[in-house]
Each structure stands twice: as C-alpha cells, then as structure tokens.
Amino acid sequence: MQETRLDTARIRAARRVIDPIFLDTPLYRCEAMEPGLGCAVSVKLETANPVRSFKGRGTELVAGLLAGQGSPAAVCASAGNLGQALAWSGRGRGLDVTVVASRFATTAKLDRIRALGARLELVDGDHEMARDRAAAIARHEGIRLVEDSLDIETCEGAATIGLELVGTRPTFDTVLIALGGGALATGVGHVVKACAPDVEVICVQPLGAPAMTHSWHRRHVVTTDSTNTIADGVAGRRPIAAVLDDLLLVADDAVLVREESIIAGMRMLFTHAGLVVEPSAALGIAALLEDRDRFAGRHVATIVCGGNVDVDAYRRWVGATPLHG
Amino acid sequence: MQETRLDTARIRAARRVIDPIFLDTPLYRCEAMEPGLGCAVSVKLETANPVRSFKGRGTELVAGLLAGQGSPAAVCASAGNLGQALAWSGRGRGLDVTVVASRFATTAKLDRIRALGARLELVDGDHEMARDRAAAIARHEGIRLVEDSLDIETCEGAATIGLELVGTRPTFDTVLIALGGGALATGVGHVVKACAPDVEVICVQPLGAPAMTHSWHRRHVVTTDSTNTIADGVAGRRPIAAVLDDLLLVADDAVLVREESIIAGMRMLFTHAGLVVEPSAALGIAALLEDRDRFAGRHVATIVCGGNVDVDAYRRWVGATPLHG
Numbered sequence: 001m002q003e004t005r006l007d008t009a010r011i012r013a014a015r016r017v018i019d020p021i022f023l024d025t026p027l028y029r030c031e032a033m034e035p036g037l038g039c040a041v042s043v044k045l046e047t048a049n050p051v052r053s054f055k056g057r058g059t060e061l062v063a064g065l066l067a068g069q070g071s072p073a074a075v076c077a078s079a080g081n082l083g084q085a086l087a088w089s090g091r092g093r094g095l096d097v098t099v100v101a102s103r104f105a106t107t108a109k110l111d112r113i114r115a116l117g118a119r120l121e122l123v124d125g126d127h128e129m130a131r132d133r134a135a136a137i138a139r140h141e142g143i144r145l146v147e148d149s150l151d152i153e154t155c156e157g158a159a160t161i162g163l164e165l166v167g168t169r170p171t172f173d174t175v176l177i178a179l180g181g182g183a184l185a186t187g188v189g190h191v192v193k194a195c196a197p198d199v200e201v202i203c204v205q206p207l208g209a210p211a212m213t214h215s216w217h218r219r220h221v222v223t224t225d226s227t228n229t230i231a232d233g234v235a236g237r238r239p240i241a242a243v244l245d246d247l248l249l250v251a252d253d254a255v256l257v258r259e260e261s262i263i264a265g266m267r268m269l270f271t272h273a274g275l276v277v278e279p280s281a282a283l284g285i286a287a288l289l290e291d292r293d294r295f296a297g298r299h300v301a302t303i304v305c306g307g308n309v310d311v312d313a314y315r316r317w318v319g320a321t322p323l324h325g
Numbered sequence: 326m327q328e329t330r331l332d333t334a335r336i337r338a339a340r341r342v343i344d345p346i347f348l349d350t351p352l353y354r355c356e357a358m359e360p361g362l363g364c365a366v367s368v369k370l371e372t373a374n375p376v377r378s379f380k381g382r383g384t385e386l387v388a389g390l391l392a393g394q395g396s397p398a399a400v401c402a403s404a405g406n407l408g409q410a411l412a413w414s415g416r417g418r419g420l421d422v423t424v425v426a427s428r429f430a431t432t433a434k435l436d437r438i439r440a441l442g443a444r445l446e447l448v449d450g451d452h453e454m455a456r457d458r459a460a461a462i463a464r465h466e467g468i469r470l471v472e473d474s475l476d477i478e479t480c481e482g483a484a485t486i487g488l489e490l491v492g493t494r495p496t497f498d499t500v501l502i503a504l505g506g507g508a509l510a511t512g513v514g515h516v517v518k519a520c521a522p523d524v525e526v527i528c529v530q531p532l533g534a535p536a537m538t539h540s541w542h543r544r545h546v547v548t549t550d551s552t553n554t555i556a557d558g559v560a561g562r563r564p565i566a567a568v569l570d571d572l573l574l575v576a577d578d579a580v581l582v583r584e585e586s587i588i589a590g591m592r593m594l595f596t597h598a599g600l601v602v603e604p605s606a607a608l609g610i611a612a613l614l615e616d617r618d619r620f621a622g623r624h625v626a627t628i629v630c631g632g633n634v635d636v637d638a639y640r641r642w643v644g645a646t647p648l649h650g
Contacts (some may be wrong), residue, residue: 031375032440311596
C-alpha cells in the first residue's frame with residue numbers, strides 16, 4: 001500500500017489517549033438479519049457511549065492535544081455528531097467549544113450540543129456554509145479550527161475502530177463504511193489495508209450526497225451544488241483533496257444507495273437487531289439490500305456509526321408499514 | 326457479609342470461560358435522560374451481543390462445563406432469553422439443547438430459539454409449568470436440567486456483570502437490578518457487596534409478578550397464583566429458597582413498580598438513549614420514575630438486561646403518545 005497520511009503506530013498510540021468509554025465497542029453477528037440479506041453480517045456498534053456516535057474517538061485526541069498545549073478554545077462545523085463529541089471531550093478538559101451547524105440539522109443533535117455546554121451557532125444554509133463560518137470564527141478569534149476528516153486526529157480516532165475490526169478471528173470478507181467527509185473511511189480503511197489487506201473496503205454514500213463517491217471514481221475532487229438525503233451525517237458537497245488522496249489508496253470501491261434503501265436498512269436494524277440508528281449508520285445495510293448477489297455468502301462487517309435521531313422523524317422512517325422490513 | 330452460595334474468586338475465573346463477546350459491555354452515563362429523572366444515570370448495556378440479553382454469560386459457563394464432561398444434551402425452561410442463550414452456547418459446543426417455554430412467551434424469543442437450532446417445546450401454561458415440564462424431560466431423558474438462578478453457573482455468569490460495575494471510577498451510589506428468579510440480583514449483588522459494600526443494591530420487580538419481592542420482605546418463600554405483567558423475563562410465581570437466602574444477604578431493598586412505569590421507562594430509554602429494551606430491562610428506570618425523591622442527586626447504575634421484544638408490542642408500548650415520555 002502506498003502511504004496515506006495515517007500511521008498505524010500513531011493509531012495504536014491513540015488508544016492510550018482516548019477515554020476507554022469510546023473504545024472496544026461491541027462487534028457481533030446479527031444472525032436475525034441474515035436471512036433477509038443473504039450473507040453473514042456483523043455490526044460494529046458505535047452508538048453505546050455518551051455521545052451516541054464514533055466521533056468521540058477523534059475528539060478525544062483533538063481535545064487532549066489542545067489541553068496539552070494550553071489552548072483554551074476550539075471551533076468546529078458539524079452536522080451534529082462531531083459537535084456533540086467535541087463538546088463532550090472539551091467539557092472534560094475545560095475547553096470552550098463553539099459548534100457551527102446548519103439550522104436544518106437534526107434537532108436532537110443540536111439540543112445535545114447545547115446541553116453539553118458548547119456555544120452553538122446556526123447558519124441559514126447547509127453544512128458547507130457551516131464549514132465556512134467555523135473557519136471565519138477561528139480566524140477572527142484566533143482559536144483552533146477542528147476540521148473533520150482533514151485534521152489527522154479525526155481520522156486517527158476513527159481508525160482505532162479499524163484496529164478493533166482487524167483484531168478479531170475470524171476476519172471478515174468485506175467492511176462496509178459510511179462515506180461522508182472521509183475520516184471514518186480513510187481511518188478504518190488505512191488500518192484494514194495495513195493489517196488485513198485481503199479484506200475488501202467498500203464505502204457507501206447516499207445517491208443524494210454523492211460528491212466524495214464521484215470524486216473517488218474520477219480520481220479528482222468533484223463538488224455538487226446541493227444534497228438531498230436524510231443521511232445528514234454524510235451530506236457534504238465539497239470533498240477535501242487530501243482526504244480523497246487517502247481514500248484512493250485504501251478503498252476498493254465506493255457505491256451509492258437510494259434513500260428507500262437507507263430507510264429499509266434502518267428498519268431492518270430496528271426490527272431484527274433492536275438497534276436505533278441514524279440514517280448514515282444504515283448505509284452499509286442499504287448497500288447489502290441493493291446488491292445481494294455481490295455479497296451472497298460473504299461475511300460482511302458494517303460500522304453502525306451513530307444513533308442520534310429526532311424521534312419523530314425516526315418513527316416516520318421506521319414505523320411505516322411493512323412492519324417487518 | 327455472610328456467605329452466599331457465590332464465591333468472588335470463582336466469578337473472576339468465570340470470565341476466562343465466557344466468550345468475550347458477552348463481557349465488558351458498555352457502561353456509560355445517559356445524560357439526556359437525567360433531567361427527567363433528577364439523578365445521574367448510567368446504563369450497563371447487555372443487549373449488544375448475539376442473543377440480546379445478559380444470559381449468555383451464564384450459559385457459556387453451563388455449556389462449557391457440559392462439554393468438558395462429555396455431556397451431549399441439556400434442557401431448560403425459559404421465558405425466552407435463557408433458552409436463546411443456551412441454544413447459542415450449546416450450538417458452539419455441539420450440545421443438543423431443548424428449551425421448554427410457555428406458548429404465551431414472546432414470539433421473537435421463540436423464533437430465535439428455533440433459529441439457533443434448539444428443540445423448542447411449548448406448554449399450555451405459564452413459566453412455572455414450563456419449569457415442571459423441563460424437569461420431567463430431564464428425568465425421562467437422563468439429561469442435564471439447567472435451572473436458572475438455582476444452578477450456580479447462571480448466578481456466576483450474571484455476577485461477572487458485577488465485576489464490571491465495581492471496577493469503574495467513580496463508583497455508583499446505587500445499583501438497580503431487575504428481579505425475577507434472582508440469578509442477576511444475587512450474582513451482581515454478591516459482587517457489589519463483596520467489592521464495594523457501600524453501594525446500595527436495590528432489586529426491582531413488577532407489581533404484577535411480586536413473589537420474590539414479597540419473599541424478600543417476609544424473609545421466607547411466598548408464592549403467588551398468577552402473574553400479570555408485560556415484563557415476561559421476570560414473571561415467576563415460585564421463588565427458589567436457596568436463591569432467596571442469597572438475596573437476603575445481598576439486597577438492601579426490593580421494590581415493586583407499576584406497569585405504566587415500566588412502559589414509561591421503555592419509552593424514556595428509546596427517546597432519550599436510543600435503546601430498544603424489553604420490559605424487564607426498564608424496571609430500574611421505572612423505579613427511578615416512581616420514587617424521584619429517594620434517588621434525587623444520586624448516581625444510579627441500572628442494568629439493561631435484555632432487548633428481545635416483539636416489534637408490534639414494542640411499537641404499542643413505546644409509540645403511544647406522549648411522544649417524549
């Protein structure tokens with residue numbers, strides 16, 4: 001493998017900095033889902049922690065670094081999960097955290113960011129506008145801008161999931177990873193390719209937010225004008241070139257899935273696995289549903305990366321008939 | 326503490342026999358639930374494993390023992406979780422497992438028992454009738470009867486949860502434990518009282534299935550003629566004397582909760598923690614809801630002991646208005 005921006009030794013070292021509450025998450029077969037999917041499925045569950053997503057792994061590294069440097073403050077743009085995690089990690093270290101989010105972001109995520117003591121600023125636009133605004137705040141206030149997927153700590157934190165995936169026996173044939181900004185995919189992908197190169201790394205993105213997937217296939221950054229997906233956690237329009245370069249080295253494929261498949265995946269995880277997941281966390285199951293032949297008979301691991309949902313929206317998605325999706 | 330039937334050294338040793346997939350489960354604060362409860366709440370999550378309950382800890386010990394003895398078969402009565410776990414543990418060791426259950430048991434549990442390859446026999450009565458029938462099968466076929474809560478392995482398995490609870494800092498003020506046959510309560514209670522005696526151990530049972538709680542308060546076995554609760558996992562009528570003796574040594578209190586509190590607890594765990602739990606697993610939250618003054622300002626841990634629900638019933642319980650219970 002050509003070298004990505006990540007380093008496996010640094011990722012192993014990161015485990016010692018991250019609060020153990022985010023590490024060694026459950027990884028287990030969900031046999032009740034398998035008849036409906038035609039393959040063996042294991043889930044890596046990243047929702048059973050204080051912020052209900054994997055993002056705490058990365059923010060622990062960021063906040064630990066800032067506290068070590070005596071930095072008093074940080075700002076990030078977030079669809080909600082990074083902001084919540086940075087607020088949690090910052091609170092424990094006395095950092096002033098500002099989160100910039102779209103006013104269309106998931107209400108439950110925004111509520112938790114406020115409850116965790118962060119300053120929340122809403123922009124009247126999408127996540128890319130929040131990124132611009134966060135950068136402006138960082139420049140103006142002279143504080144650290146935490147950029148998801150670009151900042152190596154966010155990738156290294158996510159990459160610790162990879163260590164937990166490759167450390168098990170039997171290994172998997174395929175790992176399905178939600179693709180948004182790319183921290184999760186490049187982080188986990190790096191470790192899988194470094195430690196278990198035969199395991200296939202497939203990224204999954206919604207058809208309604210395909211910028212990074214298009215970029216991967218064309219091998220250069222492709223932006224889009226808008227996004228249209230319920231998977232708020234991965235709804236970016238402007239991929240970061242350095243992240244794409246890493247993704248080109250570690251991903252075997254990047255696929256796009258329909259909204260109805262994401263909903264069917266959420267419903268299946270609820271009905272047959274008892275898991276409440278946000279749309280981004282159902283992308284892997286959506287990919288299995290859309291291409292059963294490709295995965296038939298294989299053992300697939302999928303990272304259930306977050307569970308922060310607005311309850312009313314979740315009920316609409318999952319409560320709809322048919323009951324046994 | 327006077328001596329229970331359990332031994333802390335044996336419980337520590339049990340960790341080496343149990344498949345790690347059941348061990349070191351998530352334990353974390355659920356701050357989003359706390360404003361509604363008036364105390365700090367941590368959950369010990371026992372649903373993120375292949376059988377979606379804590380019972381695998383005990384059946385791993387039982388099945389390991391039987392396999393070591395060259396025993397080919399075992400039978401148990403179960404409301405569904407023990408049977409599912411014994412089927413899982415037995416399958417991995419080539420044991421023939423028979424499960425006897427009430428025909429009124431949760432359908433999802435019965436389906437999983439069958440899917441895991443166990444022989445399932447249904448009785449036209451409640452769990453106590455299933456216990457009688459399982460004993461008859463064991464006598465007739467000359468195979469091992471696995472008796473939940475009486476068999477020390479079922480208590481030792483559950484007790485490993487206790488080791489994980491007392492091994493953390495800060496410690497809790499109170500641990501709330503679902504009370505049914507008593508394996509979970511005596512197992513966890515033993516470890517808590519042995520290793521962290523200042524932590525309060527409170528057992529919680531439904532008003533509709535109060536036999537063990539009445540027995541604890543009267544200090545002798547009290548049976549009831551029937552049960553009437555949605556908490557199928559704890560709906561026994563005939564407490565076992567040896568288990569009661571242990572419970573008298575380790576429990577600080579045993580309380581009864583109403584059905585509507587159990588439903589409110591399930592709804593709260595869904596809405597504010599994103600957790601799908603079965604009624605028995607919401608007993609601790611139900612106890613908090615019923616006596617806020619008692620727990621005000623304390624840090625309470627509750628064991629979310631199982632998540633096997635019939636989806637339609639779960640939707641009725643949790644989907645009902647008010648939405649934000």
